Amino acid sequence: MIRSTTLRTTRRTGRRNDCLGGVLVFTALLAGLPAADAAAVDAPARGRRGMVVCAEPAAGHAAVAVLREGGSAADAAITAAFVLAVTEPYASGLGGGGLIVGYDRHERRAYALDARETAPAAATPQMFLGDDGTVVADRSRTGALSVAVPGLVRGLWQLHQSCGRLPWPRLLAPAVTLARDGFAMPEMLTARLAEQHALGRLAADFQAVFLPQGRLPDPGDRLVQGDLARTLSQLAQAGPAAFYTGEIAAAMVAAVQAAGGLLTTDDLAAYRAVWREPIRGHYRGHTVVSMPPPSSGGVHLVQMLNILADFDLAAAGYGSAEAWHPMLEAMKLAYRDRSLYLGDPDFSTVPVDWLISRARADSLRAGLRHDRVAMPAEEPAGGVPAAVVSPEPEHTTHVSVVDADGNAVAATLTINLVFGSGMLAAGTGVILNDQMDDFAAAAHAPNAFGLIQGEANAVAPGKRPLSSMTPTLVLDRDDVVLVAGSPGGSVIITATLQAIIHVLDFGMDARQAVSAPRVHHQWSPADAWHESFGMSPSTRRELERRGHTFRTRPLMGNVQLIVRDRAAGIWTGASDPRGMGLAIGY
Ligand code: GLY
Numbered sequence: 130m131i132r133s134t135t136l137r138t139t140r141r142t143g144r145r146n147d148c149l150g151g152v153l154v155f156t157a158l159l160a161g162l163p164a165a166d167a168a169a170v171d172a173p174a175r176g177r178r179g180m181v182v183c184a185e186p187a188a189g190h191a192a193v194a195v196l197r198e199g200g201s202a203a204d205a206a207i208t209a210a211f212v213l214a215v216t217e218p219y220a221s222g223l224g225g226g227g228l229i230v231g232y233d234r235h236e237r238r239a240y241a242l243d244a245r246e247t248a249p250a251a252a253t254p255q256m257f258l259g260d261d262g263t264v265v266a267d268r269s270r271t272g273a274l275s276v277a278v279p280g281l282v283r284g285l286w287q288l289h290q291s292c293g294r295l296p297w298p299r300l301l302a303p304a305v306t307l308a309r310d311g312f313a314m315p316e317m318l319t320a321r322l323a324e325q326h327a328l329g330r331l332a333a334d335f336q337a338v339f340l341p342q343g344r345l346p347d348p349g350d351r352l353v354q355g356d357l358a359r360t361l362s363q364l365a366q367a368g369p370a371a372f373y374t375g376e377i378a379a380a381m382v383a384a385v386q387a388a389g390g391l392l393t394t395d396d397l398a399a400y401r402a403v404w405r406e407p408i409r410g411h412y413r414g415h416t417v418v419s420m421p422p423p424s425s426g427g428v429h430l431v432q433m434l435n436i437l438a439d440f441d442l443a444a445a446g447y448g449s450a451e452a453w454h455p456m457l458e459a460m461k462l463a464y465r466d467r468s469l470y471l472g473d474p475d476f477s478t479v480p481v482d483w484l485i486s487r488a489r490a491d492s493l494r495a496g497l498r499h500d501r502v503a504m505p506a507e508e509p510a511g512g513v514p515a516a517v518v519s520p521e522p523e524h525t526t527h528v529s530v531v532d533a534d535g536n537a538v539a540a541t542l543t544i545n546l547v548f549g550s551g552m553l554a555a556g557t558g559v560i561l562n563d564q565m566d567d568f569a570a571a572a573h574a575p576n577a578f579g580l581i582q583g584e585a586n587a588v589a590p591g592k593r594p595l596s597s598m599t600p601t602l603v604l605d606r607d608d609v610v611l612v613a614g615s616p617g618g619s620v621i622i623t624a625t626l627q628a629i630i631h632v633l634d635f636g637m638d639a640r641q642a643v644s645a646p647r648v649h650h651q652w653s654p655a656d657a658w659h660e661s662f663g664m665s666p667s668t669r670r671e672l673e674r675r676g677h678t679f680r681t682r683p684l685m686g687n688v689q690l691i692v693r694d695r696a697a698g699i700w701t702g703a704s705d706p707r708g709m710g711l712a713i714g715y
Contacts, residue, residue, distance in 0.1 A: 176714020203292035225544035244284020246277035273390025357558025426599030435490030472585025539600030567594035624686025
């Protein structure tokens with residue numbers, strides 16, 4: 130296996146990490162293979178020139194073909210995003226949004242592009258409250274009122290205008306082909322159709338495309354999306370104007386308004402993606418570059434790393450109570466701050482500099498204790514929302530790319546929950562997001578991921594809902610050495626955090642870093658999570674002795690990770706075995 134020897138880490142050479150054997154077994158279990166075959170799936174992919182790591186294979190193959198033709202990392206990410214809109218319709222798409230962090234190696238410039246959805250102009254802070262003033266949770270999660278103004282198409286266009294090399298129509302061509310000619314549906318897709326259909330979340334126009342003649346498809350059945358192919362072809366020819374004005378826009382508005390929603394043609398015509406200054410932090414001699422508000426991802430990733438910087442996690446060892454205790458405490462503190470301070474920076478003052486300052490980390494760390502939890506967490510009124518306790522609560526997707534010039538892109542893309550609002554604009558193939566649920570329907574009311582949020586994230590016209598998406602780059606001086614990100618709702622930030630820690634502190638290679646069992650705490654609910662079979666009984670007992678309480682979830686996150694092995698002069702990459710993605714070097 131390739132080791133990431135050039136990253137400066139606190140790993141002790143020769144130190145035995147008792148948990149790595151467990152990591153390999155865990156990987157093998159996830160892959161459905163006997164443990165003896167673990168080595169066959171454990172080597173990271175290698176690439177001399179570049180790398181794509183993507184949550185879905187067809188998107189990864191299409192993106193790496195773009196790199197081979199001389200396309201930039203941004204070009205490859207754009208192609209992956211359009212293909213994902215076809216092949217992972219439960220996770221992201223034209224009717225959703227995305228957050229992108231990139232690095233231009235020639236200019237030595239990091240950038241962040243915010244293609245987050247916005248609340249329609251007619252949105253109000255009370256729109257998710259019933260007559261009695263209490264939150265009607267389903268209203269923000271399914272159907273017309275949950276739909277925010279889509280941002281992805283405009284964002285990808287702006288990324289191409291700034292960082293693209295190949296022609297725009299070339300970048301959309303693989304998506305057009307896959308939508309027009311179809312593809313064999315994986316079980317991941319058919320299972321989600323069955324599950325969401327059973328929940329009654331899929332509207333009639335959605336069912337007309339995905340459940341023809343009312344029949345749920347089987348794995349391997351072909352999914353042809355003719356309307357989506359036509360929409361993508363129009364985008365390829367005319368750019369975003371074809372989406373934000375004209376027939377496609379009119380169809381989206383008609384679908385939403387007919388079902389009682391607020392989206393208008395003016396909302397769509399007014400939508401713009403926003404270039405923002407990335408969040409920057411430092412950890413173990415590296416620069417961490419991540420997404421600023423309206424995502425909470427970068428702020429709290431850096432905040433947690435700042436808190437953890439004074440702990441010798443490497444000496445504690447992966448999977449030990451000594452390592453997981455401060456990590457869980459840092460997570461809890463960061464998610465408390467998230468609930469108090471984070472929102473759209475264009476609407477409220479978010480104290481970013483203070484949150485990511487050493488002083489803030491020092492004061493939070495000073496309250497921590499080695500022998501027991503320092504702060505009780507909060508149990509939400511009314512208990513934990515169903516989405517949080519379901520085995521597959523998440524969606525969203527991610528692609529990580531580096532090109533032959535050292536440019537990098539981390540792009541996290543979403544329509545929010547599985548199949549977004551469950552609505553599709555007839556005649557367009559466009560599935561509409563339910564991103565309005567990422568607002569606080571009321572102060573302290575948990576969203577579908579159980580996240581408690583405050584006034585800074587209240588609904589307002591034109592405002593962007595707070596995200597957890599954490600597309601992230603790690604640089605060693607002027608060079609990108611790590612690209613990461615994950616889907617998974619509230620676990621996105623902690624999954625990305627642990628990918629970085631697994632590499633920089635524990636010296637894991639890319640495959641080990643994405644495979645290793647993870648923990649999570651989000652302040653509310655009061656319990657921490659660990660993955661089923663992801664924590665040894667003795668470690669759990671020791672953490673419980675210190676006051677931690679636990680729930681388990683089968684899997685958390687789906688990290689897409691690239692790590693530079695500078696000694697070998699290659700890129701290494703791994704797609705999380707919790708998902709069905711792949712890493713392809715070239
Ligand atoms: N919709 C998930 C997120 O943006 O965090």
